[in-house]
Amino acid sequence: MAILAKYHANGDEDDELVRYEYNEICMAIQLEEENSKTSFMDFTKTAGNRRRLLVLITMATGTVRDITTMQADSASNLITTRTGSGMASSPTT
Numbered sequence: 588m589a590i591l592a593k594y595h596a597n598g599d600e601d602d603e604l605v606r607y608e609y610n611e612i613c614m615a616i617q618l619e620e621e622n623s624k625t626s627f628m629d630f631t632k633t634a635g636n637r638r639r640l641l642v643l644i645t646m647a648t649g650t651v652r653d654i655t656t657m658q659a660d661s662a663s664n665l666i667t668t669r670t671g672s673g674m675a676s677s678p679t680t
Contacts, residue, residue: 588600588609596602630640 588605591605591608592598592600592602595608596605599605630636
């Protein structure tokens with residue numbers, strides 16, 4: 588509370604803003620403690636959560652597959668560019 592008072596009320600710990608901010612911080616900490624009691628099994632408790640989990644897994648595996656494909660494409664383009672073995676030939680003069 589002293590830190591809040593120092594930076595928001597010139598050291599006055601009885602200031603209304605300081606008390607409000609302190610209470611807000613305490614409530615946020617309490618909510619975080621309550622929400623930390625959940626587990627990964629909560630994903631399977633309801634039909635909606637199971638659908639969300641399915642969408643999450645589908646998107647994650649699709650993203651990994653797309654990244655792998657992009658990396659393979661980039662590597663083949665790099666090899667083609669560096670070795671000059673592309674389909675287009677360079678103009679000769």
